[in-house]
Amino acid sequence: MPETIDKVLHLILEKHQEQLLEKWVASQLHSGEFRSDLVREDELREQCASFVALFVKCFSQKPDTDVTDDVWAPMAALLTDIAKRRTNQGFTPSETATFVFSLKRPLFHLIKEQSQTDAQVTERLWEISLVLDKLGLFTTEVYLATREDVIARQREEMFELSCPVVQLWEGVLGLPIIGTLDSKRTQVVMESLLESLSSTQSDIAIIDITGVPVVDTLTAQHLIRTVSAAQLMGARCIISGIRPQIAQTMVHLGVSLGDVVTKSTMAAAIKYAFEFQGLEVNAKDNKYIGR
Amino acid sequence: MLGAEYVCIKTEDDLLLVRNCVRQLAASLGFGVLDATRVMTAAVELGRNTLIHGEGGHMQAAIIMQRNTKGIRLDFEDTGPGIPDIDLALTDGYTSKNGMGLGLGGAKRLVNELTIVPLAPRGVRVRAISWLDRN
16 A cells, blocks of 8 residues: 655645755765766756656655556656666666665755654655655666666577578588577577578578587477478478487487488588589599598 | 575576586586486476476476485476376376477486476476486
8 A cells, every 4th residue: 555645745845846956966966976977967957857847746646655656657757768868878777776866865854844843754754765765766677677678689689690591502501500499499490491492492401400509309399390391392401410419318318300311410411412412522633632 | 415506497598597507517516428418408308397387487406415426406396287197297209288298208218316296285396316427
């Protein structure tokens, strides 16, 4: 249950809004923690003014400590904007939260001046403190959400980067897979393989799993599915790069890759592909033979 | 118990953490490449079971010692519907979802000991132990 704040508090805030803003800006500029290297004074003043104005407005409309209410939505938007901007400017999340928390000092002074009894002071400080804490923590959440967005985007980019399809020879495609072959990755691998098969008119694809640390039953299932899809397009698939420990583990697991051609190295797979195409690699000059 | 690690299993990405955790433990005990791959594969299989069949849970990994032999003990716990017929679940080719049906039986072959204990009121604990000197 949100606590209802007493009726007079928001009137005090409304009446002394100007004074509060001035004191807040002044205290931040002279606190010694002011990062003049990161934010200009007029920008700070503007952010403070918007914050105080919205704070007083939201508070008057709904004087309780529940900041998740719709009335506080404009404040959430403002803080999101400030937090994002400050993150880009190079502020740490603590510094951004401190921006909100620093309002406490001038605000507490104001409440102390305007209250009659000690009990009233304590009660009002507690309530206003709750609201400011929630708003300050909100900026940290925004920071985290921004970070998570960045991580998600980088992951997406890495997915695309990490599934290259290379043409090794006319009609022969190579797919080196590095890392874990999970469901999402398989989808990307399969799509790019099928697309390249059709665009390059290739009929042999070599899937190299040297860089896959562990082949479990699901990875095997994904490999088999990818191979079947390529076979449906008339292509022949070779799985290469099966290391000794992977081979043994797969035997213990009881996984079989069916009738898929497998080779221990990429080189063996390329040789197989050439044989399949009826090609032969010969040295041009005799002096290299037997080296 | 010489050391313990706790990994939450809530998404497919957490299986990477499971694998890396087991890899580090295996490396610290001096497991060879083959044995390390075996226990890592078993851990990923069991972790995926926790995720898919157990609706998520956690893995607790510990280094244990018995008769001068060190080993890795992996406890996978979930709060899912449990396993109605453990023997059937261990049968190769049997699956209640659309997997290959080899995970649990395969994992049992990859480690030295595998026990499945139902937990009250819901879920199971699958304990896998892999000894450094497996013979």
